[in-house]
Amino acid sequence: MNQLNGAMALLLLMSVSSTAWAVDCRVNGGEWARVTHLTVPVTVRLDADRVRILMEGARLECRFTAGAGPVWGADYWETGNASGTPWTSGPKFVSERSGLRINGSFLNTPVPAGIRVATMPNNGIGYPIDITPYILVRNSPSNPIDVRAGDTLGLLRLTSSNNYDATRPQLTVTYTAANNFTISPSTCTINNNNPIEINFGDVHQRAIGTDPLTSTIRRDRRLTYTCPDPGITTPITITYKGIASSFSPHLLTMTNPNVGTALVRGGVAVQVGSSFLSRITNSVGGDDVTFTLVRRAGTFPTPGATSGSGVLVMGVP
Template sequence: MNRLPGALVLLVLMSGAATVEAAQCRVNGGPWRQVDTGGTLTFQVPVTVRVGADTSRILLEGARLDCRFTPYGFPAWYTDHWSTSALAGAPWTPGPKFINQGTGLRINRGYYNTPVPFGIRIANMPNNAVGVPVDATPYILIRNNPTNPIDVRIGDVLGVLRLSQTNNYDSSRTGLSLTYTAANNFAISPSSCTINNNNPIEINFGNVPQRAIGTDPLTSSIVSNRRLTYSCPDAGITTPITITYKGTSSSFDSRLLMMTNPNVGTAMVRAGAAVPVNGSFLTRITNSVGGDDVTFSLVRRNNAIPTAGAISGSGVLVMGVP
């Protein structure tokens, strides 16, 4: 009996599924980093802390974020989107140095104060593997209040940016978390409160006989009395403040501001006491206004007679908080 040879054929059916690298980002031109669907990319980057051009905001600049969409064989209309989203969390969380400050994000030239709204579309990534800038810059609002000084040190954590990636072809998503740290030291009292409306205080003692200049700030007869006035543009500010006498002290008395004649200095006297150069006195603003009477006195080195001629010097009065 003839038998037909049998043959066993193993039929393996395979189907190919295209892989999408839909969440790739980099910071400041660094290497591209990818995250799987549902995951979160994490970055940390140092940024420069500086006052913006309009002087109403402190900007945290220097983090250039790019993202791209790199598909394999998908239609041209497939697109990824990066946005603020509740799925990623608060778009911007300020660091501990800014807890008492107003903050926000500048997104594509628009300013959004904290809490930054969800659903702001920042950038679209077509499926061409080309990096697209994701333009979001944190900022700190400068308030008209001297009680909110800012003192940033290199390495301080400034805050965290959180964004979400979605697309127009399925329900998958990824996230991004970018932690900002300080690349520079930065200190400012974010206030537009002023001393004497920011006008210069000119002290002209006139023509003075050298021997008439006293040797003690409290008893010298060569004096000029001035009224210091304090004001804040926002109403309702009541707080203790300090007024600091900033400058270079004379070589013979730290209470005196250095003048062009090394044997002469100028003191600022308040309430019967000389305020040391780079020292301060405590005073107060009540309902956004305040003031003090001070006396500037010309003082000479003990046992020295200054040479004749014009003398000058300069210092700065700075408002701060205790």
């Protein structure tokens, strides 16, 4: 009888994985945690000098990781890591120029990798990572940016090295918006950014018309457009922003529900939320517009004071 002798070989499967070295960090005085990634909510606001849109309010601290090295050891934090550049803007800001304020110095993108941010001795003390991302405001017309709370604003990347071994822990910080914020990222202005007050005065309720184009309660205004840099010539849009009245999309809502305010330009009532086309030539431009008070058809508004507010926003087609 033939016997089949078989041999079984033991196949040893081995896997090799790289270690993701973590760092000790916390945000806004919270609990310390060993992390490779953090998400921090920040406030988006226009700086007082109107040069930058800042993303600030998150107090990020890190420290030498306990038990990770000799008592004389120190960590050195620098910009950038293996995942990418020091800063990448989020979807709302991807077409805008950006930068990082690092320890008080403003550095526009591309921010170099390898900039020393902080040194952390082995003493258990937390040290601030003093970095604030920003967006540069343009000197030419551009469309408004509408940031909603929770939006991803961008990614900050950092690397930690030290004076005792070759490990290179990395940290990526995702910045998210803690607030709603709408702004035109441009220094071009309408009427030098001064409020446009429309005071219709004392009006008899029966005198208010029901059509924006024929109502006799009206106020004419001149809109002037300017950009700080010379030589800018471009078409622009002016958008009539606010809350439309319940009885007409062409009227801005007022505190009296039976009254609204229309913006008329070139014989056409501009619908609330829509825009009209204009132009800037050699950094200046302008339009003559009319604001009219309009009542709901078939009603006579209750006597008394009424008010409302809207915003005119410059953009590009």
